[in-house]
Amino acid sequence: MEQRLTFITLGVANLKESIGFYENNFGWKPSAMSNEHLIVYELNGLFLSLYSRNALAHDALVNPDGSGFKGFTLAHNVHSEREVDDLVNHLRNKGVKVVKEPQKVFWGGYSSYVSDPDGNLWEIAFNPYLKLE
Amino acid sequence: MEQRLTFITLGVANLKESIGFYENNFGWKPSAMSNEHLIVYELNGLFLSLYSRNALAHDALVNPDGSGFKGFTLAHNVHSEREVDDLVNHLRNKGVKVVKEPQKVFWGGYSSYVSDPDGNLWEIAFNPYLKLE
Numbered sequence: 406m407e408q409r410l411t412f413i414t415l416g417v418a419n420l421k422e423s424i425g426f427y428e429n430n431f432g433w434k435p436s437a438m439s440n441e442h443l444i445v446y447e448l449n450g451l452f453l454s455l456y457s458r459n460a461l462a463h464d465a466l467v468n469p470d471g472s473g474f475k476g477f478t479l480a481h482n483v484h485s486e487r488e489v490d491d492l493v494n495h496l497r498n499k500g501v502k503v504v505k506e507p508q509k510v511f512w513g514g515y516s517s518y519v520s521d522p523d524g525n526l527w528e529i530a531f532n533p534y535l536k537l538e
Numbered sequence: 539m540e541q542r543l544t545f546i547t548l549g550v551a552n553l554k555e556s557i558g559f560y561e562n563n564f565g566w567k568p569s570a571m572s573n574e575h576l577i578v579y580e581l582n583g584l585f586l587s588l589y590s591r592n593a594l595a596h597d598a599l600v601n602p603d604g605s606g607f608k609g610f611t612l613a614h615n616v617h618s619e620r621e622v623d624d625l626v627n628h629l630r631n632k633g634v635k636v637v638k639e640p641q642k643v644f645w646g647g648y649s650s651y652v653s654d655p656d657g658n659l660w661e662i663a664f665n666p667y668l669k670l671e
Contacts, residue, residue, distance in 0.1 A: 406564050406625060408581045411663070411670070412613035413546060431539050438667075448541045450583030450671075462607050465651045465659050466638045471606025474595050476656060480545035492539060505599045518598045523609060526598050530544070534571075537544070538583075 410451050413479075415525055416458030416469075420444065422522045423455045430499040449538075458523070478518070480528040482537055486515040489531050493517045496529075543584050546612075548658055549591030549602075553577065555655045556588045563632040582671075591656070611651070613661040615670055619648040622664050626650045629662075 417423040424444055427433045436452070438445040444455040462469035483489055489507045496519050497503050504526060507517040516530035550556040557577055560566045569585070571578040577588040595602035616622055622640045629652050630636050637659060640650040649663035 406566070406614070406628075408566050408579055409614055410546070410581045410584065410586060410612055411615035411668070412611075412661075413543070414611045414613065416607070416609040416611075433539070433541050446541055448543045448584075451543065451581075453543060458607075458609050461609070461611060464643070465611060465661070467607055467651075467659065469607050471604070471608060473604025474549070474591075474600055474602050475604060475608040475610065476549040476591050476594070477608065477610065477658070478545075478547045478549075478594060478598060479543055480547065481539070481542055482544035495539075510597070518600075525610070526600070528545075528598070535544070 412445075412452045412454055414454040414456050414461060415521075415523065416461035417455050417523050418458055419522065420455060420457060426501075426521050427453075427455065430496055430501050475524065475526075478526045478528055480516075480530050482530050482532055482535060484531065484537060486531050489515055489517055489529050492529050493519065545585045545587055547587040547589050547594060548654075548656065549594035550588050550656050551591055552655065553588060553590060559634075559654050560586075560588065563629055563634050608657065608659075611659045611661050613649075613663050615663050615665055615668060617664065617670060619664050622648055622650055622662050625662050626652065 433446045436445045436447045446453045459469045502520045504520050505518040514532045516528050518526050518528050566579045569578045569580045579586045592602045635653045637653050638651040647665045649661050651659050651661050
């Protein structure tokens, strides 16, 4: 099994609100693969999709009920501490909820967390040990 | 903000069990970035990490409590329906829980879902409209 992740799909409560978040706040552009039920953003070698939470659970044949911490985080790495600060301030000015203010972290990096409308946590991080393309 | 996802980190209940799942069942190899608390798999242009669920919540300054459907899925796409069947049977033989048997789906593809030890859902999918590299 190749070490490959093709899609990560977020099951969202309100598709319109989530589209607003990813397109107005993050400034991302949907791919031509998108339709009225599934929005797809092409990232670096993989796709992020937004889909109704209930429909997603139904597709996987699992119960859609769930609450609290979802047990995962997504990270968007940038090139410097300054870039973390600037991006988090930009998002804050757009009305995005900042869950953790930018700060130095024990592993030697500098990071912050923001939340999307469904509480999906995006870490905005600078990792001095990671070479970003 | 570039359309980039650098890391997806799964907060897991038992790191050893999760390592067993990803390394014995999926057959993935950890990257040199890994240490005893954080296991990192290098995928196609991004990294998947395993980290203690409580430590992950703590890092994001959120409450670790949560249950039920996590509201996201991960997809591993392959090149044919046959490859979906073969991979899912391989995983089943390794003891992996198959949540949804391989089947044709409404959007024109063919897919199955399996679960990791924390209930993270991996879709094993063939999408005839997607060109895999």
